[in-house]
Amino acid sequence: MEKAKISPRQLFVLIILFQLGSSIIIPVGLTAKQDAWLAILGAMVGGLLLFLLYYKVGSYYPGLVPTEYMPKLWGPFFGKFFAFFYVMYLFYLAARVLRDFGSMLVVFAYPETPLFIINLLWMVLVVYTVRKGIETMARTGEILFIVVVILAVAAFILLILNGSIDTRNLQPLFEEGTVTVLKAIGESVFFPFGEIVVFTMIYPYLNQLNKAKRVGIYALLVSGLVLSVTMAVNLSVLGFSLLSRSNFPLLSTIQTIEIAEFIERLDVFFMIGVIIGGFFKISIFFYVAVLAAASLFNVKESSQLVFPLGFITLFLSVGIASNFSEHIREGLDIVPLYLHLPFQVIFPLLLLVSAVLRNRKKQKKQLATK
Incomplete structure (x- = not known):
């Protein structure tokens, strides 16, 4: 593992930026129609339960990442076998989120630019950041988090002044x-809250491990409330009918701002927020994927894997689907059932059962020797 440490505040910021990264632009909970904001609050509760599950498993092996304690629990063969698929899951998500933001920029701002070029520019920035390490990423997050907060507050105030909220x-x-x-x-629950499972690869870098549980809970609560309020605002401004037909509801909401025929065309708010959110979402997914691969294959310097794995992620993001509609359909119909459910729920539960049973055996042996 990288020899670095981050503070609880930095972890808090990273979790929020990660959680809000793509869920701010991709509508969540629309099956519930105008009750989508309530569904997000309910999903947040489910996400908290999943987080407590991940934290409990990790508490049996403090300072270790999942790819390190899987072989300890399930043996060297089966442990590394499942750890390999966990690494593949992380890389797939990194490529998938890269495709999300690349496609968004193509549709919104650069319709004449090939998707590959957009994704390449994203990956250049991500690879550079990941090579610098988690500390650099965390410090950058602290600065850009302030920018995101200012943009969000300004947009909300302008919507109120504009009288758009109904x-x-x-x-x-x-x-x-x-x-x-x-x-x-x-x-x-799976998206976005269950994705916090990736932070099991980052908790060992926390300089105060005893605060990991509190930080995770607070970060999930804040991100859940922000997502719920954002969805409520989008619904209030656009109505469900218009929101359900919009590719990017938040952009449509911001475009309604027009005050005194002077303050308007605030698409830049959306663009800045998207770039910041996309940067951290992709970077964290890619960082933990590289870290997991290095841990699994015993690579001493994980930075050695950044460039080759970056190229693989780039090409995977382009070839993951033939068009944007297929990409979205895959994310709605296939990913939750066949990827999120096993890696966010089933495997962590099996790890917890294994950890509890192994811990009981150790306690019995200790009592027997006494």
Whole structure:
């Protein structure tokens, strides 16, 4: 592992930027229609339970990452076998998020530019940052987090002054029934809240490990509330009908701002936020994927893997789907069931059971020797 340490505040900032990265621009919980903001709050509770599961597993092996304690729990063969698929999962998510933001920039700002060129520019920045290490990434996060907060507060105030917010668009509550809301909650747990599983690779870098649980809970609460408020604002401004037809609802919401025929065309707010969020989302996914690969294959300097794995991630992001519609459909129909469910729920539960049983055996042996 890299010889570096980050503070609880830096971890808090990284988690929030990561959680909000793509979920701010990609609508979450729309199955519940105008109750989507409520579904996000419910999904946040589910995300907290998953986080406590990951924290409990890691507490049995403090200072180790999953690819290190999997072989200890399941043996060298099966442990490394499942660790390999965990590494593949991380790289797939890195490539998938890269495709998300690359496609967004092509649609929104650079329709004549090939997707490969956009993704290449993203990866150049990400590779450079990952080679600098987690400390550099964390310090950058502290600075850019302030920028994101200022942009968010300014946009919210301008929407209020513009009179765009109409809370009647949030009514009636539970029009589609509680079952529909519960279904939306289940769909929204994996993305974005369950993705916090990647931070099990970063917790060992925390200089105060005893604060990891508190920081994770607070960060999930803040990010969940921000996502819920953002969705409520989008629904209030656009209404569900228009929001469901928009590729990027937050952009459509910001474009409604027009004050005194002077303050308008604030697409730059959206663009800056997207670039910051995309940068951290891709960087963290790619960083933990490189770290996991280095740990699995016993590479002393993980930085040696950054360039070759960066090229693999770049080409995977372009070839992951033939078009944007197929990419979105894959993310909605295939990824949650066949990737998120096993790696965010099933494997962590199996690891916890294995850790508990192994710990009991150790305690019995200790009592027997006494």
